[in-house]
Amino acid sequence: MFATFEKKIGPDRTSYRSGTQVKLFGCNEGWIPWFVKLGMPSGQNEPYAWHVRIDDALALPDVQKERPNTGAILVDIKPSAKDSFLVCELRDVYGYSADDWTPMLWGMRVLVNGDAKGNHLEDFDAPNGGEIIYNFLYAMGGVTDGVPSGKWIAPGPSSTNGVLLWPEALKYFMRCIHTSPR
Numbered sequence: 544m545f546a547t548f549e550k551k552i553g554p555d556r557t558s559y560r561s562g563t564q565v566k567l568f569g570c571n572e573g574w575i576p577w578f579v580k581l582g583m584p585s586g587q588n589e590p591y592a593w594h595v596r597i598d599d600a601l602a603l604p605d606v607q608k609e610r611p612n613t614g615a616i617l618v619d620i621k622p623s624a625k626d627s628f629l630v631c632e633l634r635d636v637y638g639y640s641a642d643d644w645t646p647m648l649w650g651m652r653v654l655v656n657g658d659a660k661g662n663h664l665e666d667f668d669a670p671n672g673g674e675i676i677y678n679f680l681y682a683m684g685g686v687t688d689g690v691p692s693g694k695w696i697a698p699g700p701s702s703t704n705g706v707l708l709w710p711e712a713l714k715y716f717m718r719c720i721h722t723s724p725r
Contacts, residue, residue: 562666575695587689595636629655647681651678
């Protein structure tokens, strides 16, 4: 489950308010391809290594016009679990679009881990400075002539839908991990 929240940073804790469920995948409504398009040079083709800093993307005028007061994108890592809650704030999305295939590396800050699960979209506070974790995933889609192309959808559940990383994509993601702020 993915949701946008208003975010207010305090000295020791951050408040997350007014959650709204959103789609991160999909060329028509997905936030990730939208952010990629907003930051992509005109005429860009594959291969294309890109980085979206979520705080910067949410502050863009086009985004604030359509979704005012959005300060964070939260990810429920275990959306089907009834007894545990692992919620992270999406901080960075690195992608390597090539051959209509986009493996991604998500950098996320852990906000809540292990508490009993309530409503996914209810207001909550979390301590500042949670651990950074990473997730590899991919979308079926790429970039052509400066715009996202293809469907930009995540694969369905399968025993073979793990991320396949060609050497250039893996090298790019390793550089991203080593140079990203903690």
